[in-house]
Amino acid sequence: MRYAIEIDAPDLAALEAAVLDAERAGYAFVTFPDSPRRAGVEAGVRAAFLARRTTRIGLAPTLHATTTEPFHLATQLASLDHASLGRAGWVVGATTAPADLATVGRTGVGEGEVADVVEVARRLWDSWEDGAVIRDVxxxxxxxxxxxxHVNFxxxxxxxxxxxxxxxxxxGQVVVIGADTLxxxxxDVALVAATDRGELATRAAAARAAGAALVFADVPASFDPVVAHGVVDGVHFRxxxxxxxxxxxxPTLRETLGLPRPTNRYEVTA
Incomplete structure (x- = not known):
């Protein structure tokens, strides 16, 4: 059983201390909550701040697919993976609250848009093959x-x-983490917000049928992880x-989670 935890803190010093504690405790990754209307430092920047202040734990900010330009989102996450030497994850946010959408001048979200953002991010991460940078002086x-x-999406x-x-x-690909209801x-990691063992088992099976590589229970701090043993692959505490x-x-979050490094789709078809 693997464990992850959501960490929020009033300032960067407290955040660093809490994440270092989680790293020492053996958590696979930490997540950082966010919303378009949150005051202070956004989650992607908080994760970048911790990239070289931690050494082993995965760093997974919440970035909202509905309020972040897809190209910039993919770039930010790729940069985080480089800065952390392969420990980046992405909690896919999908807010549709009118006040959140209004922060970027939107009034609605298209059908299938969140799935499109995830897909184009994956294609953009593959748009450079391994070995594309040769530095031939x-x-x-x-x-x-x-x-x-070119991805031409x-x-x-x-x-x-x-x-x-x-x-x-x-x-190769940043670890994509998201609710099973997205x-x-x-x-890569489906989060199932259920505390009943039967509901967890049913929704975990559905998430795996939808292609999720791993399933984590997404639960409050009071949850007894024994309930989830044999049903899910891990527990994410809020x-x-x-x-x-x-x-x-x-060395990388994918290796910590037992996920393979994806083959580049363009290298395969070249």
Missing amino acids: PTGRFLDPRKVH EGSSFSVVGPLITPRPPQ GVTGL GGPLLTARGEHR
């Missing part, structure tokens, strides 16, 4: 253009040509005191 060539690709609400302005993340297939997680950290 004698010839003055920084990259091999044959290994950098057409979604229901937006289009993206690409490629990304950031080379492929160290993990309507997104193929999540705050509360730290447990001794007894986890083993690997």
